[in-house]
Amino acid sequence: MTRRHAALGFLGLALVVYPFVDRNNSHVDFLANAGAFILLALGLNIVVGFAGLLDLGYAAFFAIGSYSYAMLASQQFGIHVPFWLMLLIAPVVAALFGLLLGAPTLRLRGDYLAIVTLGFGEIVPQTFLNLSQYTNGPNGISSLDQPSLFGHAFGFSATPYYYVLLGLIALGILAARNLQNSRLGRAWMAIREDELAARHMGINTTATKLAAFALGASFSGLAGVVYAAKLDLVSPDEFGFNVSVLVLSMLVLGGMGNIWGVIVGSFVLSFINSFLLPQSTSLAHAAGFVNVDFTNYRFMLYGVILVTMMLFRPEGLIPSRQRAAEFHEAILDPALAAQEQSEYEGVAR
Amino acid sequence: MQTIAATSRLAALAALVGLVGCSGTTTTTTSQSSSGSASAVAGATVIKIGIDMPVSGADASTGIPTRNGAVQAIEEADRKGAPAGFTFVAYDLDDAVQGVHDPAQGAQNTRAFVSDDAVLAMIGPFNSSVARAEIPITNDAGLAQISASATNPGLTKGPDAASLRTSHPDVNSFFRVCTTDDRQGAAGAQFARKLGLKKAFIVDDNETYGKGLADVFDAQFRSLGGTVLGHEHLTKGQTDYKALLTKANALGPDVIFYGGTTATGGGLLRKQMRDAGMAATAYLGGDGISDAEFETVAGDAANGVYYTVAAPETSKLPSAAGFVAAYKKRWSTDVGPYSANAYAAANIEIAAIEKAIVAGGAKTPARADVLKNVAATNGFPSPIGPIGFDKNGDTTNPILTVYKIANGKGVFVDQINLKS
C-alpha cells in the first residue's frame, strides 16, 4: 500500500513539473487535450463501467458543457459568467440534460437505451448547428472569455489549462473512487450484474440508474467548459458520434470499471490518435520514405486494436477484477473465481 | 515609415521567437541575433514547411489532394535546388481525429510547428473552424500561415479577425490564396442576374464555406432585384436529395444556387435534379464544385452547370496545365479542388524563404523575415493566376471567372471584376 502511494506521489509530482521540463508547448497541449478526454472517460466509466448502461451518445453532454460555456461566457449574448463559476454551473446543466434524457428512457432494455442515447447524440450537435441565430451555425462561437486566476489571464498557452485539468482529474478520481465504494456504487454493481435480482433486493433501479446517468453527464459538462475555454472556440463538428465511440473505446482499451484502467486507456488512445499517427507519418517522410502515409491506415490500426482487445483481452489493459470475472464467466477461470472470492471475503470482513 | 515601424515590431517578435526557440531541443537553426555559424555545418540545413490538413476518414477526400498540392511544391523546390546549404522538407500533420477535422488537433499541430525551430512557415488548415483555433498561435509565434481553402470572411476581416490576433493585434500572420465567400457570393449573384435569372432556390451544405457563400449570394441576389424562393441547408452524410428538389421544383425556380463542395453534396444534387424533373433549371455554384470529381459524380448532368472561380481565366497560363500534369504524374490521381491553391501557397512561402536566405547572406532566415516577405507578395505567378496579399492577408486580385461545363469540361463564360 505504501509503495503504491509512493508511486502515485511520484507520478503526481512528475506531472506537476512536466511543463517546466518540456518547453515544447505542443506536448503540453497534447497532454491537456488528453486530460479533457480522461475526464470524459472517467464520467462515461460511471455510466458504462459502474452501472453497466451502454451510452452511445455521450458526446452530446460534452457538447452541452462546451456550448453552455460559449453562450454564458462570451460576447455572444453579452453574458460573462466567470470560468470558475462555470465549472460549477456546466456540470449541473449537463446533469439536468442527463436526467431529462434518462428519466423516460432508463426503464428500457439495455440495447434500446444504447440506441436512444445514440439518437440523442445525433440530435444535440445537429440542433446546435441548425440554430444558427443563437450558435452561429457551422462557424461556432469564438472569442470566449479567458479564465484568469488572481488577476492573471490564462492567455493562449496550453499550460494553465493543463494544470486546471490535472486538478479536475485528481478530483474526478477521488469522486469516482468514493462513488464506487459507496452504497450507490454497490447498487450500480448489483444492477450491472443482475438488474432483476437487484430490484428484488429493494434497490430502486430507476433512481440508481438515473444517478449514474446524471453524474456521468456532469463530468463531461466539466470537460466541456475547460475544453471550450482552452480552444477559445466551440463548433458543432467537434461532438459527433465518432467522439462518443472514441471515449467508449478508451474504456474498453483500459478496462471498464477500473478507474486507473480507464485513465491509461484514454491516454493511450489519445497518444495514438493525436500524437503517434500524425507525427510518425511526418517522421517517415522526413526520413525519405515520401510515399509512406500512416494516416491512410489510421482506421485500420484503430479497428484492429478494438477487435483484438475484445477478442483476447476484453477486460482491458488494467481490468477491474469484478468486470474481468464477468467477462470470463463463460470460460470459468478458476484462478479468477478464487481471486474474486477472496476479494469478496475481504470486503465482507 | 510604416514599414520601418512594422519591421521593428517584427524584429522584436523574432527575438521573442528566438527566445522561445532556444529553450527547445533542436539546434540546427538559430535566429539572426546569434553568431550564425550554426547554418554553416556540413550537410544541408533542413528548412521545414508545416502542412496541417485533415487527411483521414470522411475528410480525406478533400484534405489529401490539398496536402498533396503543397507537398508537391516543396518536393519540386527541393529538387530544383534549394539555395546552397539548405534543403526543404514538408512536415505534414493530420488534423482529423476519428475521421473529422478537429480544431483542438489543429491547434496542437500548429504548436508542434511553432515548437520546431526548423519550421519557417506553414500551409493550412483546410477548414475555417480549424483556422480559428490556429490563428492565435501563429500570430503569437509570428509564423507565416497560408490557407488554401479557408474562405470564411471573419478569419481576416472585421472584429472577428481582430479577436483572433490576441498576442500581436497589429501583426497579421494568416494569409489565404482563396478568395473570401463574400466575393464569390457577390460575383455569383451578379452573374445570375446578368443571365436574366429572377427566381433562385438556394441550397448549402451547412458548413462554414458553403453556408457563408450561400448567405452572401442570398443577400446579394435579393438586393439586385432577384427573388429567393427558399434557402435550405443539407444534412451531413445525406445522399438523397429528391425530396428537397421536389420541394424546390414546386416553387418553380429559374436557378438552383449551391453553396458547398462536391463532396458535401454538390454533385449528387445536380445529378438528381434530372430525376426530379429539373433538367432544364440552371445550376450555379462556387469553386467548391470546380473539381473533376463534380463531373465524375454528376455524370452527363454536369453539362450546363455554371460555377465561379476566384481567379482569372487560368487555361491560358502554361503553369496551370503543367501543374495538373505533374500532379497526375506524382500522385496518380486527378487534382482536387484546392490542390492548385495549396501548390501556390507553398510556392509563395518557398519564395519568401529563399528571398530571406539571399537577403540574410545565406544564413537561416528568421520567421519574421519570412512573414514579412509573404506579406509583401505581389503578382506572384501561380497556376491559379497572379497572387498578392492585402493588409488583411486576403488575395488582392478580386477578379472572378465564371465557367460553364460543356462536354465534361469547364468553358470560360464571363469575367467579373469586383473592384469596379
Next chain:
Amino acid sequence: MDVFFQQIVNGLSLGGIYALIALGYTMVYGIIELINFAHGDVYTLGTFFSLAILTGLGVSGEMHGLPLVGVVLVTLIAAMLLCGLTGVLIERLAYRRLRNAPRLAPLITAIGMSFILENVMQLWHGPSPISFPEVIPNPAWALGGVEVSAKQIAVIGLAIVMMAALQLFIYKTKMGKAMRATAQDRDAAQLMGIDINTTIAVTFLIGSALAGAAGFVSGVYYGTTWFFNGFEAGLKAFTAAVLGGIGNVAGAMLGGFLIGLIEAIATQYIPGGAQWTNVVVFSVLVLVLIFRPSGLLGESLPEKV
C-alpha cells in the same frame, strides 16, 4: 397534392434502400442480440463489389433487352454472394468467440470491424466519391402529376421481393425454423440438436447478402458511391429496424419505408426542413422507444433473465 404524392414516391424509394439494409440488422440482432455496426459498411462494400463486377464485365453505360437482364442478375447475385461471404467471415473471425461475453464486447468489436472495412475500401478506391455506371435505362412515367422513374420502381420492388423471399425462408424452411428457434432460446435450440454455429453463420450470410443487394441498387440508383457511405445509411437502417420492432422482418421493412417517408415529408413541410431531417428521424425513434419500446410490430418482451 401532387407534391405530397411525389414526396411519398421519393420517400418510398429512399426507404427501400434503408429497408434492405435494415433486414440484415434485424436478423442479426434477432438471433444473437448484436448491433452489427459493420453492417452499414458491408452495404457499401456491396456497391464496391458490384462496381468491380460491372467493370470486369466491361459494362460502363446503359444497357437494354436481354443483356441488361443478364448483367443485372449476374451482378446482383455475385454482389450478394460476396457480401454474404464477407458477413460470414466477419462473424467467424470477430463475433463467434464473444458469443457468451457481455453485450458490450461484441458491440465494440463490431465498431472495430466497421473501421477496418471502411479503411479497406478507402485503400481500394481512394478517399473520393467514385462513379457507378448507370446500367439501367431510366424512363419515367407521369401518373397524374406524380413522376415515377424505372429506378424508383426497381428499388421499391426489389425491397419487397427480398422481404417476401426472406419471410418464406424463415417460415417455410427447416433452416428458417432453426433460426427462429435459435433466436428464441439458443441453449434450448442446441439441446434440440440444432447446429447453432451453422444457423448463425447462415443468418449472417443472408443478412449480409441483403446488404449486398442494397449496395447494388443504391449504386445503380445514385450512380455513385464512397467508402464512407455506410456510416449514415447504417445508422438510419438500424433506426428503421428498431422502429419496426427489432428481430421482426416485416417490421424492418415497415421501419425502412417509414424512415424514408419521414425524411421526405419533413423536408417538404418543415420550413428549412432539409437540415432537420436527422433530428426528426431520431426524435421519432426516441419517442417510439419511450412509448412503444418493442417497436411498431415487435412483441413486447420483458428483459431477458
